[in-house]
Amino acid sequence: MNIREVLHIVGALLMWAAVSMLPPTALAFTEGMAAAWILSVSVTATVGGALWLFTPQQVSINRREGIVVVALGWLSVVAAGSLPFIFTGTAPTVAGAVFESVSGFTTTGATIFAVIEDLPRSVMLWRSISHWLGGMGIIVLGVAVLPLIGMGGAQLFRAEVPGIATDRLKPRVATTARLLWGVYALLTATAAVTYLALGMSLFDAVNHAMSALATGGFSTKTASLGAFPPAIQWVTIVFMLFAGTNFTLHYRFLTGRWNSFFRDAEWRWYAGVALMAAMTVFVALGLSTGSWVFRDSAFNVVSIISTTGFATADFGAWPDFTQVVLLSLMFVGAMGGSTGGGFKMARAVVVLKHAASEVRKVLHPRALIVTKLGRSPIRADILANVLAFLALYVVTHGVGSLLIAASGHDLVTSLSAALAAMSSIGPGLGEVGPASNYGHIGAFSHVILSALMLLGRLEFYTLLVLVIPGTWGRPGGHR
């Protein structure tokens, strides 16, 4: 393990994080908070610059170092991201500041702030920027714009982009990363312009566009999207669906392959499940409360399945049946290769189909049944990886819920908070429902949930590699 080369790249990422703090810093001058912001930028830039300067300028990283870069990169950027919350004095505790930063970069959208409108606008903007950077991925962005990560880029890419197997758009990984970020930026700009056209203020439009396309969930309003008229909510439904879609499909669509969505098996499942769930919730809600507003069901279902976490209604007060539907969607999550989180639709389909084929094998013991997603067979090693991922997901969720319950929270709160964190959704149920927030749950829970958010966003393997002793030995050597 060549830690110095790893730190060189981490330093570059930190300087990049410092640059991304400049827009809120500029905004802070209008609010008299410039000092706190300049301090945040300076600390981040100094640490980053030092790491950058006092390490070898030539790097060539292998697969193992690539994974460590992603893991350490995320931890450092998240730490840097918590500085503004601390220095502006908006976060009451350091744990709270870290929670808010992790929640931002992992596009979870769980907040410790009870009344969003009281926050300085620079802090609001920073929350949205952290969403936007974490959505497509800070490392992918690094691969796209930093020429130095050219060589080991493929490893970094794989370690950060979620899902089963991401097919490259172009032979060069840097080109692929640039195209994905380009599509991402284009969609975000489209969303912002649409919001503006529908009467949002510039500030709200930019913030919500970044938050929606990153499947984040931070809003500039305490009532989230509920504070805006129905037309804006409908537009948000569409953009959340887009954000939960594999961005490779967007690229194909934009380059003239108009049927790219329907040809993709995972997308058909994703869209199909979203539609079915929305209809189910709509009917269940209508029957029990007498209010037949399809927009509410569709919005909250899409918000959960895309793992965004915006809300237009307090679904914590909905009938239990609909809450179970939403809880299931929290687990499944969005598509691989999207900015969304969760177990991922493709993995869920593969696991179910594999289970079905095992049942079939009881009837036909000699049958060779190949699990397929659409028409493409899933290789045995990928299947094993998916099943291991399921085990990690379930175990991590169990341990996480246990720890949160141990700190004194009820069953529904513990289970839903852990799941909402791992799947990067944001609002859970019970004490942490959409009508409430995460400010009151205590420092211990803040730390646990922060860990769960990072594990979920980086899909376990990347982060868990850090705690395996073998990682730190010499390449190819045993510990």
Next chain:
Amino acid sequence: MRVIVVGAGEVGYHVAERLSNEKHDVVVVDVMPERLEYVQNHLDVAVVEGSGANPSVLEEAGIRSAGLLTAVTSIDEVNLVCCMSVRGGKKLVKVARVSNPDFYADGAHLKPESFGVDVMINPERELALETIRLLEATAATDIAVFAGGVVQLVGVPVVDDAPIAGKTFAEVGAEVGTTPLLTVAIRRGGRTIVPSGATGIVGGDHLYFVATNETMSQALEMCGYTYTTVHRVMIAGGSHEAYYLAQLLQQHRGQAIMLVKERDRAQELAEKLHNALVLNGDATDVELLELEGVGGVDAFVALTDRDETNILSALLAKHAGARQVVTLVNKMDYMPLAKMVGLETAVSPRLSAANAILRYVRRGSVTSVATFKDIDAEAIAFKVSEASPLKGRRLADIEFPPGSIVAAMIRGEEANAMVPRGNHVLLPGDTAILFALPEAVGPVTELFPP
């Protein structure tokens, strides 16, 4: 015409045989001397030893004066390279056998012209298509399709207590009015009879008759069968033929259960096929056959590479109660044996390949050709052109060469097939389907100039 046949395997042998019988000068090219010796001992053809992909070998075989090159080795790439590398005359027609399903995978169609090939044939797929048609026609042992499936020429054995057994064709015609049973030939005890109205039908006769989609079920009923549809088909073997058949069944909304011995091949098929149940096991494993319910399937099709396995597994399936059994038989010598043990419906890849190739040998006015395994005759579909001497004449007035008979007429839109009557007048654009013994093929072809 000089014809060069590259590949002296089962397919090449049969193609060479048919073309040689039609008085073509055939040269067979192959790398294996023992195969060439076999060919030379049995057929009146010349042989050249060497690879067909080697231009100088083809040169030696006389490619410059050849009118037809058929590359039918079992290796697709050799066949394609062979057609690409020849420098033949302008009139040379090049036919390549291309069997690998991957070359035909959706969207990836090979373009024959990019290889300098005039026609690509796929005997394995032809065989699968033939099998599907046989399954659909329940009792048929042979089937040939014309005009895109509107007219079919089928061979069916008559059941002993069939409604028509013991009657003459005239009596049958009187009973049913217009007969749907337009019989062009009967095979009885190894002899081929061209029937007249006075010919009697007995149980065990093998009738070759023409039927349209509408008359097919009635015709089968008259021979003593009930017409049913095929859903569950068990296929033994993992050959290309088996793959194509499973794929076709998928399109026909049928369910294929495949028995594949080699695990790797089974895995590959399970990945490629989306509606088939692929089992890893031997087709002669009685326990496995029973476990998977061979007695309850609509049809059992034995398509492994080994004739012995095919015959044995087909017998097992028939014994267990499979409603319909189709057996692939490679060695022509085994055909009578298969018949003897009760496996009436047999398919042969060489026949399928030969049919596909012969279709293109006699281009011009010929739109389709079919040969049969038991009777030495061909069914040929001709288009009546402006230059035809038969144009405007009544069928009754035309003297067709001995050994040939008009089986069906098709006019205009392909759905309009007719039973030929004496007062029918031939018009340009009509298609005539003739049934001809080998010696009549030449004279008949002259009646239909392009």
